[in-house]
Amino acid sequence: MAAFARVSGSVGLITLQNPPVNALSAAVRQGIVDSVQRALREPEVKCVVICGQNGIFCGGADIREFSGPMSGPPLIPMIHSIEVAAKPVVAAIEGSALGGGLEIALGCHYRIAHSKTRLGLPEVTLGLLPAAGGSQRLPRLIGVPAALDLITTGRHVTAAEALQLGMVDQVTDRNVTDVAVKFALSVVGKPLDARRISMHSCPHSPDLDELFERTMQHVRQRARGAIAPVACVQAVRAAATLPYAQGMEKERELMATLFTSGQARALQYCFFAQRAIGRWSMPSGARWDTSKPRPVHKTAVIGLGTMGRGIAVTLAQAGFPVIAVENHEKQLMEAKQAISGMLERGAKRRGVTPVLNKITYSRDIQSVANADLVIEAVFEDMALKEKVFQQLSAICKPGALLCTNTSGLNVDHLASQVRNPELVVGMHFFAPAHVMKLLEVVYGPRSSPEALATAMAVGKKIGKVSVAVGNCQGFVGNRMLEHYMEQALFLLEEGATPELVDQALEEFGFAMGVFRVSDLSGLDIGWRIRKGKGLAVPDPTTGQTARVQQGRRYSPVADLICEQGRFGQKTGQGWYQYNTPGSRVGKPDPWVHNFLKDYRAQHGLVARRIDHQEVLERCLYSMINEGFRILEDGIAAGPEDIDVIYVFGYNWPRHRGGPMFYAHMVGLPKVLERLEHYHQAHPDVPSLQPCNLLRKLVANGSPPIQKWKEVMKKINSRL
Ligand SMILES: CCC/C=C/C(=O)SCCNC(=O)CCNC(=O)[C@H](O)C(C)(C)COP(=O)([O-])OP(=O)([O-])OC[C@H]1O[C@@H](n2cnc3c(N)ncnc32)[C@H](O)[C@@H]1OP(=O)([O-])[O-]
Numbered sequence: 001m002a003a004f005a006r007v008s009g010s011v012g013l014i015t016l017q018n019p020p021v022n023a024l025s026a027a028v029r030q031g032i033v034d035s036v037q038r039a040l041r042e043p044e045v046k047c048v049v050i051c052g053q054n055g056i057f058c059g060g061a062d063i064r065e066f067s068g069p070m071s072g073p074p075l076i077p078m079i080h081s082i083e084v085a086a087k088p089v090v091a092a093i094e095g096s097a098l099g100g101g102l103e104i105a106l107g108c109h110y111r112i113a114h115s116k117t118r119l120g121l122p123e124v125t126l127g128l129l130p131a132a133g134g135s136q137r138l139p140r141l142i143g144v145p146a147a148l149d150l151i152t153t154g155r156h157v158t159a160a161e162a163l164q165l166g167m168v169d170q171v172t173d174r175n176v177t178d179v180a181v182k183f184a185l186s187v188v189g190k191p192l193d194a195r196r197i198s199m200h201s202c203p204h205s206p207d208l209d210e211l212f213e214r215t216m217q218h219v220r221q222r223a224r225g226a227i228a229p230v231a232c233v234q235a236v237r238a239a240a241t242l243p244y245a246q247g248m249e250k251e252r253e254l255m256a257t258l259f260t261s262g263q264a265r266a267l268q269y270c271f272f273a274q275r276a277i278g279r280w281s282m283p284s285g286a287r288w289d290t291s292k293p294r295p296v297h298k299t300a301v302i303g304l305g306t307m308g309r310g311i312a313v314t315l316a317q318a319g320f321p322v323i324a325v326e327n328h329e330k331q332l333m334e335a336k337q338a339i340s341g342m343l344e345r346g347a348k349r350r351g352v353t354p355v356l357n358k359i360t361y362s363r364d365i366q367s368v369a370n371a372d373l374v375i376e377a378v379f380e381d382m383a384l385k386e387k388v389f390q391q392l393s394a395i396c397k398p399g400a401l402l403c404t405n406t407s408g409l410n411v412d413h414l415a416s417q418v419r420n421p422e423l424v425v426g427m428h429f430f431a432p433a434h435v436m437k438l439l440e441v442v443y444g445p446r447s448s449p450e451a452l453a454t455a456m457a458v459g460k461k462i463g464k465v466s467v468a469v470g471n472c473q474g475f476v477g478n479r480m481l482e483h484y485m486e487q488a489l490f491l492l493e494e495g496a497t498p499e500l501v502d503q504a505l506e507e508f509g510f511a512m513g514v515f516r517v518s519d520l521s522g523l524d525i526g527w528r529i530r531k532g533k534g535l536a537v538p539d540p541t542t543g544q545t546a547r548v549q550q551g552r553r554y555s556p557v558a559d560l561i562c563e564q565g566r567f568g569q570k571t572g573q574g575w576y577q578y579n580t581p582g583s584r585v586g587k588p589d590p591w592v593h594n595f596l597k598d599y600r601a602q603h604g605l606v607a608r609r610i611d612h613q614e615v616l617e618r619c620l621y622s623m624i625n626e627g628f629r630i631l632e633d634g635i636a637a638g639p640e641d642i643d644v645i646y647v648f649g650y651n652w653p654r655h656r657g658g659p660m661f662y663a664h665m666v667g668l669p670k671v672l673e674r675l676e677h678y679h680q681a682h683p684d685v686p687s688l689q690p691c692n693l694l695r696k697l698v699a700n701g702s703p704p705i706q707k708w709k710e711v712m713k714k715i716n717s718r719l
Contacts, residue, residue: 002031003053004038010046010188011181012039012087021059022052024100026072028062032104033073036081036089047184048085050108051092051177052101057117060099063126063268066259075100075132076248079107083196088187092180093117093168098156103132106141109195111168112183113159114176119167122154124228126271127264127655131255135235136247137197142166144205144240148215152232198244205240212237224509226655228258228267262665266657269705270647273640273658280456280468283634286449293457294399294450300325300368302388303378304335307405310433311375313342316358317434318462323360323368336361342434369395373458375427377405380529385409386417393418401454403427408474408529412444422448425455428475429464430649431521438649439464444471465648470635477645479630480659483687484623485526488514489555490685491615492596495607498575499588504612505619509653514619515575518558519568519586523575527562536562547603553684557599561592617674622687624663625675625694631712632693638709639664664705668698 003015014035016022032050039048052058061075082089082104091097091105094114102119105111113119121130121138129135130151139147142165150157159171172179193199205211212233219229231254238250258264281287297320301312304326312324324339326332340356347354360367365388368374374396376388385404392402402424404414415421426442439459443452452468459466469476488501502513512520530536536559538545545556561574568574569584576586600607627642636642643658656662663671672690679688693712697703700711 004035012045012048014050016052023062025062029073046188048089049180056095057093057097058101060101082107090180090184092177094176103134106137112170112180113168115159115173117159118156119162120156125154127228127267129232135251136239139202139239140197140200143203152229202240263655269657276640277467277644291449291453293454296372298371300371300374302376308377313434314462316355373401375403389414389417408478411442411471421446423451437465439466441468467641480623480626483626484619487618487622496610504615519574524567624659628693629691668702
């Protein structure tokens with residue numbers, strides 16, 4: 001809704017009212033249309049101010065309405081009626097003015113913003129473009145280069161930057177509506193044509209053609225197959241080269257394609273999934289809204305390797321005092337230097353002072369005695385971690401939360417090492433921990449709701465996208481990844497090359513294929529883990545690592561590559577060859593091709609032609625199948641949790657929504673049929689055998705992803 005009131009004698013004040021963000025639902029649009037008409041009709045009203053209730057101007061179109069048939073007055077004529085009004089209209093902006101919200105403000109004759117406001121056209125992040133005239137008005141107001149940047153990235157700007165760009169006319173620290181009301185009165189009677197943005201052409205920019213070409217190239221490279229950023233460039237180009245009416249027509253045409261696209265559905269699903277994961281629940285029934293986090297003032301990190309350093313930086317940057325512990329003097333000094341460098345570079349980028357004094361360094365684990373939350377980040381070795389937890393149990397004050405950053409070891413086993421197992425959870429950060437947004441918060445059967453609530457609250461405070469998951473080997477992300485990587489290795493055995501597999505995955509939208517990622521992160525890490533599991537060990541009689549292990553097919557190809565000292569970029573050789581160790585640009589390596597040929601010959605394998613579709617189906621469907629098993633086991637609460645983990649932790653292309661959303665888009669019957677097909681061809685690969693939940697969902701008519709949880713409940717209650 002929108003409320004109308006007359007204030008200060010002759011100002012018509014229109015207040016958008018739709019908590020929490022005043023999204024432009026049909027009712028709000030109707031309210032604006034009615035209020036504008038009334039303001040223009042009533043002779044006592046000389047000018048108009050539009051504002052939003054509860055400290056926020058407007059969060060844009062109501063995204064929930066996009067999935068159904070649209071009703072209510074459309075935005076474009078509504079904004080047009082504001083722009084052509086004969087009385088001055090001033091936008092009083094606070095909180096946020098985003099998407100359709102900013103487009104309304106651009107239709108107003110003046111814009112006044114509170115200094116804490118953020119403004120932007122984030123439609124591109126939802127697979128859309130600013131199609132209520134935003135793509136045509138913003139370049140006319142601030143010029144093509146700045147508009148291209150904002151519209152193609154969806155970046156939010158501060159009020160200060162908006163003022164500098166010319167998006168707003170004034171910024172204030174005072175009550176913005178009061179300031180806008182006074183301002184509106186001061187401009188009554190002044191000519192308005194110069195204030196009607198659509199009546200102008202874009203400010204001159206030299207070399208427009210070259211600018212658009214360069215931007216398009218850059219956008220295509222970054223978009224990894226997403227279509228909205230490309231459409232955004234085309235829309236701005238229309239603003240720069242066509243009269244307003246024709247530009248609007250182009251904007252409409254481009255939006256029509258985007259609006260119904262699968263990518264827009266995927267991105268909008270991600271928007272809501274990212275918010276839904278905050279509403280966690282545990283199998284015990286404990287929930288986010290009934291579990292109170294403990295206060296956390298002091299934190300500690302044990303172990304200052306790559307992960308520990310990143311975690312310490314993240315905590316310090318969020319304002320937590322950190323005790324950073326590393327027991328070897330030399331490593332402690334190296335870590336201190338590295339952490340200080342990270343803090344300094346981060347502060348420089350953000351234009352703030354580095355918080356070096358937030359971190360206290362120590363070689364003595366006793367120094368964490370007063371911490372409210374301790375994160376163990378020592379080497380991935382159970383015996384070592386057990387020892388650390390036993391020490392922490394003896395040292396830490398009562399009530400301290402003890403967390404492990406293990407990427408897959410048993411959190412419950414670690415909990416069994418301490419006096420208060422209910423205060424143990426996993427906080428699984430992703431490398432580099434100060435950059436990657438994802439945090440898997442792992443609860444065991446004994447973790448208390450309070451412990452989970454505390455870890456989730458800390459995750460939020462340090463700016464992570466935190467997902468609560470149950471305890472199992474590899475948790476959610478790594479458990480699924482194992483199957484993806486396993487298929488990639490099998491494909492090499494069957495005739496593929498690393499570059500063929502990577503190309504298929506990169507065309508799908510991953511920034512890097514599985515083999516490029518392995519080269520980047522180091523092949524030796526996985527090798528060590530496989531050895532730990534007793535997998536990568538040669539048979540003493542044959543000297544060869546068996547191709548069947550623990551009753552299932554196993555590919556020793558990655559182990560054999562490691563045996564050659566090929567650990568990826570750091571050694572200059574891995575799945576690809578690099579000019580020098582540490583170099584980032586890999587070339588296909590004839591050595592690897594010959595090695596694969598010899599390997600196949602040695603094992604009597606006949607190479608066959610493998611196409612991109614098989615690569616995608618084998619790698620992605622086996623991983624999705626494991627996702628269904630994870631849901632079946634109750635390790636993740638719903639498909640959104642898995643998808644958010646993949647989008648934020650594993651670079652899954654956001655415009656494909658996450659693996660479970662992708663399965664929903666492909667169609668569950670098709671995923672099931674292909675898995676059955678591949679399992680028949682490879683009966684010794686259990687990960688290709690369709691799991692029960694997938695079968696049951698298909699048997700239940702393949703409901704849309706939003707209904708899976710209901711079906712899962714029904715299925716579970718029947719079991
Ligand atoms: C022709 C078309 C042209 C125009 C297109 C557009 O405008 S496209 C739109 C372009 N606009 C955007 O892309 C802006 C999207 N919104 C945001 O970026 C942020 O919400 C925020 C910065 C406005 C507030 O951040 P914050 O951390 O304070 O709050 P929060 O993020 O936690 O959200 C609180 C609740 O509000 C919900 N909700 C929010 N927005 C919308 C919406 N537009 N709609 C519906 N719902 C929305 C959100 O789901 C959550 O609900 P829950 O989970 O409680 O049930």
